[in-house]
Amino acid sequence: HQNTLSEINLPFVQRHDIRVVRRLSGGGAVYHDLGNLNFTFLMCKEDYDLDKQVAVIRKACALAGIRAEKSGRNDLLADGRKFSGNAFYQDKVHAYHHGTLMVVVDKDKLGRYLSPPKAKLQAKGVASVRSRVVNLKELSPTLTIQGMRENMIQAFQEVYGFTAAEFVPNDTMKGEIQRLKKLYSSWDYLYGAPLAFTFSCEEKFDWGYIQLQLDAKGGMIQDAQINTDAMDWTLPDSIVKALKGCRFETEAMVYGLQQAFLPADVCEDLCGLIRKQVL
Secondary structure, three states: OOOOHHHHHHHHHOOOOOOOOOOOOOOOOOOOOOEEEEEEEEEHHHOOOHHHHHHHHHHHHHOOOOOOOOOOOEEEEEOOOOEEHHHHHOOOOOEEEEEEEEOEEEEOHHHHOOOOHHHHHHHHHHHHHHEEEOOHHOOOOOOOOHHHHHHHHHHHHHHHOOOOOOOOOOHHHHHHHHHHHHOOOOOOHHHOOOOOOEEEEEEEOEEEEEEEEEEEEOOEEEEEEEOOOOOOOHHHHHHHHHHOEEEHHHHHHHHHHHOOOHHHHHHHHHHHHHHHOOO
């Protein structure tokens, strides 16, 4: 639910042969290199337990002599600085929680490859990103990617009481993996077709950045596109359903949002954003 082209520095990314990938979960764009270790907890929804999953990461850090703590809903900090951003997704049966573990990431490149929208820049202080993040190796000089990987496996076994085993896909699974690889590497999936909109507004709130793009004809909203880094992956579809078919006027749009099943703070902020526009 983000506009990829507005989140990355495309010429710089192409010039340096950086691969762009797009995940299903919510949250903002992130930079990965070989100094970053990624993890995913994948399970049936009834087994999902965020506190338990975070306990694995904290224990893995403790094995390296690092004290980690959870901050907000999706960040993990060490020495008061962020080393792990987490994101979430679920369908009717399954859920996953995945994220980053910065071990020895090139922090200078973090700001060069990403290009956040203006509203996010103004609200987030992106220029200070290097001072707000930390590599785990800065706190544990002998730590390596392989060492952190082994710590995660050991921590998982201790927290869940299971013996870890490597998963090897069979031939049938390999065919499905290739099908998904083709789908998720396509231009349409990565960048999508931009909406020819007649109205656009954006703002950064406590719960995330959002951009509304609306196509209105004959005084009615015919289509809508939502770009957001909000962690709630259901939010964009709910907003689109609330606005499509509404009259293109302030109070009609506000009423549509108020009738949708949106979190109270999100609804209030969106209604305020709409009321600030000159329609």
